Amino acid sequence: MASLDRTDHRILALLSKNARMSNKELAHAVDLSPSSVHERTRRLFENGVLAGAHADVRLDRLGLALRALLFVQMSEHEKTNLDAFVKGVLQIPEVQAAWMISGRFDAVVELVTRNTDHLHRIVVEKFSSRDEIHRIETSIIFENARQNDLSATLELAQ
Structure with a gap:
């Protein structure tokens, strides 16, 4: 450090x-x-x-107004490939971020789409059809806030 x-x-x-x-x-x-x-x-x-x-590009102003989180549970035999899965889904244009997590699910994927039809198509074509995925829960993000001012956070590191 x-x-x-x-x-x-x-x-x-x-x-x-x-x-x-x-x-x-x-x-x-x-x-x-x-x-x-x-x-x-x-x-x-x-x-x-x-x-x-x-x-900081406002994708909603470009027609990509729907944000969603996919909570992904991998098949038991595929958990060893989780790192490759997370890196691989970043190749999908709608994917904004992906994380390996602990708990009931193995990964969270953030998507941006035009509307619910577009979201449904991406989930079905790019995720549900994959053999390594056991289960997906989708949550639509209604509102979000982001902390860009790191002044207080940086004090924790001192």
């Missing part, structure tokens, strides 16, 4: 709120020179603490 000081944590918190923040703006916010902040962010990337930045 990388050794980070308060300034590194502050830089991470600021970037978690706005990944488009310029180096000059970051330097001003943490009261350091731009070259020092550039060196710190470079080190955060090299150490793997910062993995990248992304655009």
